[in-house]
Amino acid sequence: MSTVRAAPAVRIKMSRDTSQGFYPGPDEEKPATIRVECYAGHRADVAPVRFFIGQRAIEVSEIIDRWLDPVHSYFKLRGEDGGIYILRHDQVADTWEMILFDSGTRLETRLSST
Numbered sequence: 269m270s271t272v273r274a275a276p277a278v279r280i281k282m283s284r285d286t287s288q289g290f291y292p293g294p295d296e297e298k299p300a301t302i303r304v305e306c307y308a309g310h311r312a313d314v315a316p317v318r319f320f321i322g323q324r325a326i327e328v329s330e331i332i333d334r335w336l337d338p339v340h341s342y343f344k345l346r347g348e349d350g351g352i353y354i355l356r357h358d359q360v361a362d363t364w365e366m367i368l369f370d371s372g373t374r375l376e377t378r379l380s381s382t
Contacts, residue, residue: 285329304364316343316355321366326353342367 293363303320316328326347330377341357 300357302364302366304357314341314357316345319353319355319364319366326351 274301304316305318306314308314313370315331315334318325318327320326326349328345329348330346330353331343333342335342339358339360341359343355345353345355348355350372352368352372353366354371356365356367357363358365362364
């Protein structure tokens, strides 16, 4: 039987780029919280199905890519909002970070393979 579990929330720093929708203010970057809900299949693989930036919920419409390093799992996702996100899961600490966001509104900076 599969389950959806919520991973612990972590604090991340958001971009100052106003086109990304996360402009924190004129003087300093302010962290926001990210919480990830995952699908755990019969092999206990973890795959994000929904994540939260503050109170905003973003459903995962597609997992574009995923890869591993010795400590982290990375997921390149398309959200239901059309944005491309890269989330990193620290497997030891069981925490999540959003390490990249591309709104897709500026064609010249759009990520490849999206």
